[in-house]
Amino acid sequence: MIAALHRRHFLATGGAAAASGVQAATPLLNSLGTANPRWRILAIAPSSEKLPELTRDYQQGVELGLAQAGASSHVALTWLTAGLLPSAPAKAVGAALQARPFDAVMGWMPPALANKVSPLTESAGVPLWISDTGADMVSQSDTHPLTVRHSLELCAMATALADRVYAQCGPRAFLSMGRHESGFDFLQSFQQRWQALGGQIVGRHIADMPGNASEFGGLKQSIMSHQPDAVVALYSGSQSQRFAQWWQKHSAALHTSLAGLPWLTEHHPGIQAHTVATWPSNEFADTAWKTRFAQAGLGWTAAALLGAEAGATLGAALAAAPQGARARELWASMPNSLLAGPRGERRWANAASDSEGPLWENPVLGASARVLRPTHTPGTAVSQRGWTTGYLLT
Numbered sequence: 464m465i466a467a468l469h470r471r472h473f474l475a476t477g478g479a480a481a482a483s484g485v486q487a488a489t490p491l492l493n494s495l496g497t498a499n500p501r502w503r504i505l506a507i508a509p510s511s512e513k514l515p516e517l518t519r520d521y522q523q524g525v526e527l528g529l530a531q532a533g534a535s536s537h538v539a540l541t542w543l544t545a546g547l548l549p550s551a552p553a554k555a556v557g558a559a560l561q562a563r564p565f566d567a568v569m570g571w572m573p574p575a576l577a578n579k580v581s582p583l584t585e586s587a588g589v590p591l592w593i594s595d596t597g598a599d600m601v602s603q604s605d606t607h608p609l610t611v612r613h614s615l616e617l618c619a620m621a622t623a624l625a626d627r628v629y630a631q632c633g634p635r636a637f638l639s640m641g642r643h644e645s646g647f648d649f650l651q652s653f654q655q656r657w658q659a660l661g662g663q664i665v666g667r668h669i670a671d672m673p674g675n676a677s678e679f680g681g682l683k684q685s686i687m688s689h690q691p692d693a694v695v696a697l698y699s700g701s702q703s704q705r706f707a708q709w710w711q712k713h714s715a716a717l718h719t720s721l722a723g724l725p726w727l728t729e730h731h732p733g734i735q736a737h738t739v740a741t742w743p744s745n746e747f748a749d750t751a752w753k754t755r756f757a758q759a760g761l762g763w764t765a766a767a768l769l770g771a772e773a774g775a776t777l778g779a780a781l782a783a784a785p786q787g788a789r790a791r792e793l794w795a796s797m798p799n800s801l802l803a804g805p806r807g808e809r810r811w812a813n814a815a816s817d818s819e820g821p822l823w824e825n826p827v828l829g830a831s832a833r834v835l836r837p838t839h840t841p842g843t844a845v846s847q848r849g850w851t852t853g854y855l856l857t
Contacts, residue, residue: 500539502781502790505559507552507570507580509766510544513643513700517766518544521571521594524767527759528774528804534782541565545576553579560587566790567592569773571766574599581607590794594773598647603814609794611811613772613802613818615765616741617724621653623739623822624695624722625660631737632720633692634662639682639706640697641670650697665689670702678702679709686717693737696723707731726765728825738825742768742806747823752805772804779803 508522522542529535541559545552553576556568560583568584569592577593584591590609595601597614606612628636636657644650654664666689671678686694694717698706703726710721711734721727722737725744745753745763752771753763761767780793780800798815801808809820 501537502534502566503539503541503564505556505565505568505570506540506542507556507568507572507576508542508544509571510546512547514766516762516764517571520762520764520766521770523759523761524770524772525569525774526770527755527761527767528771528776529778530774531755531771532775532778532782534774534778537781538778543570545570545572549573549576549579552576553583556580557583560584560589565589567794569777570594571769574601577601577606577612581610585609588791590790592773592777592794594769597817598649600648600652601816603816606814606816609791611794611797611815613769613776613809613811615769616818617647617649618652619819620724620739620741620822621649622656624737625653625656625662627737627739627824628693628695628720628722629657629660629662632722634660635665635690635692636662637666637668637686637689637691637694637719638664638697639668639670639686639694641699641702642672644697644699645669653695653697665691670698670706678705682709683713683717686719691719693720693722696721696727696736699724699726703727704730707734710734725825736825740823740825741809741820743823744825749805749807756805768805772802772806772809775804776800776802 506522506525509517511517526535526540529538529540543552543555543559545555559565560568567590568580572580572593573595577591577595581591585607588609591607591611593606593610593612595612595614597616597618600618601612638650638654640650657664666685668679668682668685670682675681696703696706696710703724707727707730711731714721720737721735725738725740725742727736727738728734742765743749748763756763756767756771780797781790784793798811801810802818802820807821809818811817812819
């Protein structure tokens, strides 16, 4: 059994310094560059070596959502793209707030970056909108009253995945994960829920570890020796695609079920895997939103969906605000409203420190997809905090 990497040592071994800068980004929709905007927003887009499409997907998703809400003519966005480490983008935000007046700051901010930006916006009296993956737990004490946060809710997804795998497959699970994924709270959420159900983690494999002959070296032998009821695969990016190819090649000899994160089956629809997501697949998406994404040439990706949800929800509030209203007032009332966008109606949870709402199961072996709703608040017992870097930002 291979132990999980020590979280705080990953920066020294993962080449994290390669993407620590901040760059200016030009808004993708000219209509958002209005000459006399009512609202000026400083926006932060993610920058990822592992998933280079994140920048475009989130940024264009936000702009699409604002346009859909009828807010394009009222809003001027100034975009920054943030690299892996939080210090440089936080300094850029602080400098921007000093250089010119902004009504609000919004963007893709993992907890490490949000924790540096939040004191800056609080000091300036500027409200803050945070989009995040939800891969690490965030407490209410980490935010100030003028902060709202929504996420992809990966910790909630991992908890719900444990429920489904236990019920559908059995109590013996084998965890197969990427080196990066091994350091985040969503893994702890899955394990704690699994153990609470009475399940057993019979083995683990972390891909691409030093000493492995290949990326998935020893994985097949380890799975066969443990004979689990299910392999739970926690990968992302191109590594998820490579694992899917590996699974297609070896699954017949493994005699076990597969489960994992929703992008496990995105590029390999023939793979039968139990997945749970906080967004619908393209097949079950709202027709109107699918049409808007297609017209914009934007893929149906998690980052684009989260961006569109941010733009649509915030845009609706900005467009409907009476003359003379301030952004601070809108933020104060926002937790009492619903989020709107391509993920369907979602709610703010835990004093707007995250979001919650419907979960979608992936159909397996011909079963029809169905919508789930969380029956408990997942992951609240997690005592550890995740990587110092942002999930997927490597």
